[in-house]
Amino acid sequence: MTQTLIACHECDLIHRVQPLPENSKARCRRCGALLYAHFPNTIEWSLDLAITGLVLRVIANIYPFLSLESQGTVLETTIITGTIILSEQSMAGVAILVLLTSMLIPCILLGALVYVLWPMKLGHRLPANRRAFRLALTLRPWSMTEIFLLGILVSVVKLAKLATIIPGTALFSFLGLVLVLASINTFLAPQTIWEKMDEWR
């Protein structure tokens, strides 16, 4: 069953779903909102990206993020240090928010995508895969790794005169993760995946 009509989610105008050329996107003719996209390999690409992202995430957690060298001593900081220190300063709410937006939500998002897409690629499905996919879509705006990366850049500039800052392995894998998540945002065509799920009914 293929969906023949689609309504714009920003102005409610109904459009007939038309076949698109490869790797292009359809926009609403009245307000310009994105309607659907056609990436023939959206499942494979998104799956590969999501797995890569999870691996990078693990690396980013193990290795030190930044090292601060001042007065002959080196202090290593991992990504969790900041949130631990914030919660020690009775800022538990902010600590949880930072932990969620920079770590947990990207992880859950990637995990949910792998959970849905891997079996889909192999031709079967796992229970609650629709709920998992909806979760991944809902979480997208709350995954803020790219903003966190910019935050690191700003802090490094601020501290540049105070101490020597040495970028760690985790920083580079985190940069990779940012690129992976940005690519998923581009190549993931939710409409295609929902229709694929419909075929099983």
Add this chain to the structure above:
Amino acid sequence: MAMIRGHAVHTAARSGLFNCHGCRLLVRRPSADGQMLVRCPRCGTRLHLRKPNSIARTWALLIAAMIFYIPANLLPVTITTYLGSTQPDTIMSGVIFFMQTGSWGIALIIFVASIVVPIAKLIVLIGLLVSVQRRSHWRPAERTRLYRITELVGRWSMLDVFVVTVLVALVRLGYLTTIEAGSGVVYFAAVVVITMIAAMTFDPRLIWDALEKNDESPAH
């Protein structure tokens, strides 16, 4: 193409179809077998013609954000201790610090993300709410685009919260200089999260509903 400006506008709500917020499936309610569907048969999201109570919810969230905005800007976000002397910094004094040290690029990034974006977002959302409540016909496509940009850009205000986190993590006790988080950052984080939710509860389709000739706008 030409007919879209006139009366013959086919919206999902007018055709009696529910546009699922989760997966964009068009659902007819009641369905062919007379069932009143409450949830989308494909993804399970609750079905509504329009986001429920969109205007009231968005107003409530915006008012909350405006209240939190005041302590967010007046209270310090970082407290720097250097050789026994403490210096509290608000968001604005942080921007001024970068300007004084010559990092104009960084000063501009923080100024835009922490000051321009939250204010612009509040103004745009209030403007959109007022225009919808007055059933304005003024430039619907541009207003929709404004909404889309607001929703996209709002997340970047989290920048300052992350900067404080990283600063606090890097400059710890045991050094001559220590940086602690100030209570302003709590209010600022609240403003960012609340305005993000406010942008999500606003339903841009209300902008287009006002354009329809008869005033029977779809319920919920």
